[in-house]
Amino acid sequence: MAAPAMSARGNAPLRIALMIECDGPGGAELMILELAKELRARGHSVLPVGLSNGTGWLGARFVAAGFEPASFELNRPLDLAAVRALSAILRDFRADVVHSHEFTMAIYGAAAAKRASARHVITMHGGLYYATAWRRRAALRWAMRRSAALVGVSNATASALERNLGVERSKLHVVPNGIPLRTGARARLRSELALAPGELLIVSVGNLYAVKGHAVLIDALATLRDRTGWRVAIAGRGEEEPRLRAQAATAGIGDRVHLLGFRDDVADILAAGDVFTMPSLSEGLPLALVEGMSFGLPVVVTGVGGVPEVVTSGVEGLIVPPSDPGALAAALGELLENAPLRQQMGAAARTRAVRDYALSTMADRYELLYRGESPESPESPESR
Numbered sequence: 001m002a003a004p005a006m007s008a009r010g011n012a013p014l015r016i017a018l019m020i021e022c023d024g025p026g027g028a029e030l031m032i033l034e035l036a037k038e039l040r041a042r043g044h045s046v047l048p049v050g051l052s053n054g055t056g057w058l059g060a061r062f063v064a065a066g067f068e069p070a071s072f073e074l075n076r077p078l079d080l081a082a083v084r085a086l087s088a089i090l091r092d093f094r095a096d097v098v099h100s101h102e103f104t105m106a107i108y109g110a111a112a113a114k115r116a117s118a119r120h121v122i123t124m125h126g127g128l129y130y131a132t133a134w135r136r137r138a139a140l141r142w143a144m145r146r147s148a149a150l151v152g153v154s155n156a157t158a159s160a161l162e163r164n165l166g167v168e169r170s171k172l173h174v175v176p177n178g179i180p181l182r183t184g185a186r187a188r189l190r191s192e193l194a195l196a197p198g199e200l201l202i203v204s205v206g207n208l209y210a211v212k213g214h215a216v217l218i219d220a221l222a223t224l225r226d227r228t229g230w231r232v233a234i235a236g237r238g239e240e241e242p243r244l245r246a247q248a249a250t251a252g253i254g255d256r257v258h259l260l261g262f263r264d265d266v267a268d269i270l271a272a273g274d275v276f277t278m279p280s281l282s283e284g285l286p287l288a289l290v291e292g293m294s295f296g297l298p299v300v301v302t303g304v305g306g307v308p309e310v311v312t313s314g315v316e317g318l319i320v321p322p323s324d325p326g327a328l329a330a331a332l333g334e335l336l337e338n339a340p341l342r343q344q345m346g347a348a349a350r351t352r353a354v355r356d357y358a359l360s361t362m363a364d365r366y367e368l369l370y371r372g373e374s375p376e377s378p379e380s381p382e383s384r
Contacts, residue, residue, distance in 0.1 A: 090116035110143035126284015154285035154306025178362030184271030203273030208238030213279035219325035222251035293353035298345035
């Protein structure tokens with residue numbers, strides 16, 4: 001990728017509108033924020049665009065980073081006034097490229113970019129909302145035909161788009177989400193939780209929704225309750241929190257399961273950990289997993305979505321089936337008991353994350369798409 005990336009950077013700067021429908025904390029939202037900062041550092045002009053009825057979290061992050069986000073109202077599923085308002089925003093900005101993320105922005109971005117004479121790129125992050133109704137599938141096919149590129153964040157996401165939309169795979173691109181490489185303070189969370197010296201901490205990062213599989217994780221940990229020397233910390237917010245707290249208490253591990261809520265010190269949380277786990281029932285390509293790997297943590301994950309493209313079981317960590325607390329418990333137990341294996345897998349995980357999922361690599365690939373070139377598709381573990 002080095003030579004094409006240099007060529008892309010050598011061209012004239014672009015004016016890029018980045019659009020996302022959700023304004024709350026999440027992996028896709030953080031990816032867009034980091035992409036915006038990286039593109040700006042490369043000399044491009046970037047305009048974040050969102051819905052005016054968002055939560056404000058991402059908008060506030062953009063403002064703090066020195067951007068001036070724009071927003072428009074969307075009052076109904078088919079809102080022509082929203083198309084006109086968005087078109088005006090894009091024309092005033094003189095957008096060269098409109099990069100829409102997820103279903104709603106893909107539809108409205110395609111319509112408005114055409115009116116604003118801008119190139120349109122769609123990225124889908126792995127959710128299957130669009131696939132559950134024929135009207136949504138038809139709408140996304142309509143948007144795709146009016147766009148320069150349709151991107152999945154993993155090979156699994158691209159395959160789902162191919163299957164659900166009936167589109168040829170040759171017309172799809174794969175651009176894995178990238179992360180900035182960060183460091184954290186290991187002692188902060190460990191002190192906050194009053195961990196004893198040598199006590200092992202399993203960490204997980206993800207909103208507390210049923211699809212993230214935290215209930216399966218607690219069931220798995222319940223079978224490890226007779227083993228001493230471990231605790232788990234889960235960073236994220238969501239409607240599952242009361243149920244998860246009750247489940248942990250009933251299982252007799254309430255004092256060892258720490259639900260941290262929303263945290264803006266994720267780097268410190270990952271630095272504090274000894275094992276990273278993601279027990280999701282469905283995923284695209286999860287940034288939290290890649291970031292955990294970048295901190296040198298061995299991982300225990302479920303083989304869903306794009307996860308097997310990031311982790312080779314037995315190399316960077318262990319892959320288990322989703323919704324299988326027994327398999328999850330066995331994998332976690334194996335890593336908790338084997339310090340050399342943790343060290344070996346953690347080193348491999350960091351190498352993989354830094355090599356293939358750096359923010360700069362993702363930005364290189366998007367720059368090529370913005371200019372009408374095709375980025376090199378990353379290899380899957382099976383092809384390496």
